[in-house]
Amino acid sequence: MKIIVPMAGRGSRLRPHSLTVPKPLIPVAGKPIVHRLVTEIATILDEEIEEIAFILGDPAFFGDEVVTALKALANELGAKASIYRQLDPKGTGHAIMCAEPSLSGPAVIAYADTLIKADFNLDKEADSVIWTKKVENPEAFGVVNLNEKEEIIELVEKPETFVSDQAVIGIYYFKDVAVLKKELQYVLDNNIINGGEYQINDGIKRMMADGKIFKTGTVDEWMDCGNKEVTVETNARMLGFLAxxxxxxxxxxxxxxxxxxxxxxxxxxxxxxxxxxxxxxxxxxxxxxxxxxxxxxxxxxxxxxxxxxxxxxxxxxxxxxxxxxxxxxxxxxxxxxx
Structure with missing residues (x-):
């Protein structure tokens, strides 16, 4: 199993704290956000992690100290660390494709701006599992649309009418991430852009159109680290869980x-x-x-x-x-x- 972590963003909403330290390396309850996220994912997967691929931004900001810290994190989990760069911020789909050499076999893709607590059995027979959290205001999120078999048939961004209360949290499992790579390559080659960027959702939608089976994995807690206010709140919640x-x-x-x-x-x-x-x-x-x-x-x-x-x-x-x-x-x- 691999874990792919796109983390090239500058974390502008968390300034001034992200001016000198990349947001995923800012400590919450004593450990960096990315450390807590990756460790929790590894616990849920409950199997050997062979590689963790980190997608970083400009080396002038994500420098040698960052690389050393991330390699140490991978080593703690018994995994090889691979370091890639997204030098031009062209979206979530583009970020994933920056790690193209690592996009093969079973993998979890996790964006390093949230923390989770979860205890569920990952359906590894599905072609993909999109991790979700039940929310009270689904109109404020991207949500999944499910059929009668509890399979995901659609991703809907901020629905004006009720679709479901399962919000997409930015963590995905792929039984073979090479399938996503193929579809994202099509997105890039054909310049399919949403919101001015290449999006992971456009690759996922192509997989769905091809008949791939998507299921949900629902987390118990989903904690944001986007700005100062919510990061302080997340710190409090995480301390409570640890205690x-x-x-x-x-x-x-x-x-x-x-x-x-x-x-x-x-x-x-x-x-x-x-x-x-x-x-x-x-x-x-x-x-x-x-x-x-x-x-x-x-x-x-x-x-x-x-x-x-x-x-x-x-x-x-x-x-x-x-x-x-x-x-x-x-x-x-x-x-x-x-």
């Missing part, structure tokens, strides 16, 4: 002096808390110092210094300095408010 699973979230190599931690919180290595109350739903990265502060519902990344603060719904980057009475803040890497 329920009994995962150790507070490093033994952290220091608490006259401080209180209200669970669930992730506290990384070398974190120092002085005269502070932290939590619930706070993630603090390695080496950060928090003094004389109250912090809840927030993400603070590595090697930052927070003093005299009352923070709620905040997101603070790496190597930042914050000293003040602001509350709902979003501060990128190497920033200072004093």
């Amino acid at each position: 329920e699973d009994g995962e150790t979230l507070v490093s033994e190599e952290s220091v608490q002096e006259n401080s209180t931690i209200i669970s669930p919180c992730f506290i990384g290595k070398g974190v120092t808390l002085k005269n502070s109350t932290v939590g619930p739903h706070v993630s603090i990265g390695e080496g950060t110092i928090i003094e004389d502060s109250t912090v809840k519902n927030s993400i603070i990344q590595t090697h930052s210094v927070i003093k005299n603060a009352t923070l709620d719904n905040a997101m603070i980057g790496n190597h930042a300095h914050f000293d003040g009475k602001f509350t709902n803040v979003s501060i990128g890497d190497y920033s200072a408010l004093k």
Whole structure:
């Protein structure tokens, strides 16, 4: 089994945090988004992952440190890492075709901007499985249309009338991804464009027209990481899941002096808390110092210094300095408010 991860986007909605770190590598509950996503997919598949293909953007942004981190992630899962580049953002279908040498055999394609929790048996006899989440407002999403056999017969974008409540979340299984490759090559060769880009859906629609069987795999949780507000919310939800699973979230190599931690919180290595109350739903990265502060519902990344603060719904980057009475803040890497 292979996992194909298109992640060449710059994550503009998550700026300033994605100005120096690609969005999929921003930590949520102490681990990068792409790490949590790929690990969850591997758990659901419950079989050996032979290769993880990452499709990155411009090397000036997705540089050597990014490549090293992704290779380490693949290695943790016992898989080979393949690195490809999408230098021109021409859409989801084009991104997949940038990994053309890896498009063979069974594979999952997963876009690295969401997190999931799921426990279902993947129907590996189907030609493809589109992962979905039941939603209350399907008119705001792309949804699947099912026949009486519970097979997907159509993809409908933001339907004005009810089609189904199963929203497409951007994760797909293909029994042989070479079939999708063939159809996407046709899309590119014939310049089939929607929304100004080459879309994966146009390849999928050609597979459906050819009689391929598509089924759904419904996830329990689908958590967005598109902007600061929803990323902070996703961090809180993920911390709750990890606490329920009994995962150790507070490093033994952290220091608490006259401080209180209200669970669930992730506290990384070398974190120092002085005269502070932290939590619930706070993630603090390695080496950060928090003094004389109250912090809840927030993400603070590595090697930052927070003093005299009352923070709620905040997101603070790496190597930042914050000293003040602001509350709902979003501060990128190497920033200072004093």
